[in-house]
Amino acid sequence: TATPLAAPHAHMLPLPVGWWQATYPWPEPPPGVQYSSPVQLVFCRAADGTTRLVFGCPPATGGTVVIPIQECYVVINSFSLVRADTGEPVDVQDFSASLDADSWCWGWSASLPAASMPLVRSPAIGDHVELVATLNGTPLHLVVERLARDRRFGEAWLKVSGRGRAAWLADPHAPVATRYNATARTARQLLDDALMVNGVSIGWDLDWRVTDWLVPAGSWSHTGTYMDAATRIAEAAGAYVQAHDTDQTLIILPRYPVAPWHWPTQTPDIDLPEDVCEVEGIEWQDKPAYNAVWIAGGEAGRRDRIRRAGTAADRNAQTIVDPLATDPAMTLQRGTAALGDTGRQAHITLRLPVLPETGIIRPGKLVRYTESGTARIGISRAVQIEQRFPELWQSIRLETHEHEPV
Structure with a gap:
């Protein structure tokens, strides 16, 4: 069946190669007009097994993004600031x-x-310019915090740097305040309260992806x-915090959504062959093979022992003391994180x-990497983007584990 495509007529420009997301700064459509989104120009494999060039073929939602083994991978990069x-x-x-x-x-x-100095430096002292970098269709909102100039004969360059827009919530841009809970609140409510001034929201939302728990008054x-x-x-x-790339949202992610010893039975988010990776590096680390840990709270807290099921629980990690250890939901999550980061690990840099199929591979993705017929599954912990026209590369770091049988 034909898939209709549409582009904003006011721009008089062709659709960019790759994904056109709703976050792309197109104007609002006229009344009665709807733009098609997302749009992609790719080779797609049809149900009958043939491969053809199609328009408007989005990747499957859910499941694993599988990058096939090919002799050549063609990517048309785009970048703007x-x-x-x-x-x-x-x-x-x-x-x-x-x-x-x-x-x-x-x-x-x-x-x-x-x-370009006037474009990246505000004339008002204390103000900072925000930029939007778009890499192969993915926008990032960025704050300019530092500038330096290097002038040589016949040319002069600026080196600008900074952080994402969540920098406004941190030092030196945000005020320091003292917070406590006079009444019982959940952990999420405590963070909601922290993002307020005199009971009024500062405009940031939460994407809470861990199990919430109750914190008694005064804890x-x-x-x-x-x-x-x-x-x-x-x-x-x-858990850890990741700010949304463009929205004023803080995402709270579990450091180990699934314990590492269960990763082999999980469906990965992305399946990468060695053929698509230009460079690979592996660093092996041997950490103590703990299989149990005590989590202790304050006066109103708990004292729970978290152990790895199916083991003798005979190798205890150092006791973790935290005033917020007030509920079994918290101690289980904290204990899983502590026991997850143990044993023999291989940190793989790729x-x-x-790619259009993967986009930028951010921390928290479960990735399977196959090298010389050996598959390793791990969680992405870091990504670095390097752009110098016409090249655009990402380097990701995976944390993989080699657990002892139980």
Whole structure:
């Protein structure tokens, strides 16, 4: 069947190659007009097994994104950098960005012609310019925090850098405040409260992906910025914070959604062959093979022993003391995170294109990587993007485990 395609007529431009997401800054359609989205131009495998060039074939939702073994992978890269407020384009010589499980937002840097200074530096002291970098259709909202100029004979360049827009919630942009709970609140409610001033929201939402738990009155006391409060509560749950790429949303993710010893039975998010990776590096680490840990709270807290099922639970990790250990849901999550980061591990670094099928592979994705017939499954912990026209690469780091049989 034919799939109708549409593009905003006001732009008089062809659709960009790759995905056209709803977040792309197209204008609102006229009354009665609806734009088709998403749109992709790719080779797609049909139900009868043939491969053909089709228009408007989106990837399957859910399941595993499988990258096939091919002699050649063709990716047409696209990159742009514009001001978030005016849409003015900014010339870029090179661009890089990185994100990992221990960093709550993107860090980035770029080299620009010195003539671009008015576009990236606010004339008002204390104000910072926001930019939007779009990499193969994926937008990132970024804050300019540092500028440096390098002038040589006949040329001058700016080195600009900063963080994602969640930088507004952290030092030095956010105020330091003292917080406590006079009444019983859930952990999520504590974080919702921390993102308020005098009971009014500062405009940031939560995408809460861990099990919530009740915190009795007087168990929560904290001094710091908004982001300090978010990372502290996430740490208690054995989780970490990731800011949304474009929206004012903080995502709370479990460090181990599934215990590593169960990964072989899980369906991975992405299946990568060695053929699509340009560079591979492996670092082996041997950590103590703990199989039990005590989680202890304060006066109103608990004292729970979390152990790996099916083991003798005879190798105890160091006791974790946390005032927020007030509920079995919390101690189980925190204990799973502690026991997950044990035993023999292989940290694999892969350099590959930003493919339409995978996009940017962010921390938290379960990835299966097959090398010389051996499949390893692990969770992505970091990604680094490097752009220098016409090339665009991503380097991801996977945490894989070699667990002893139980």
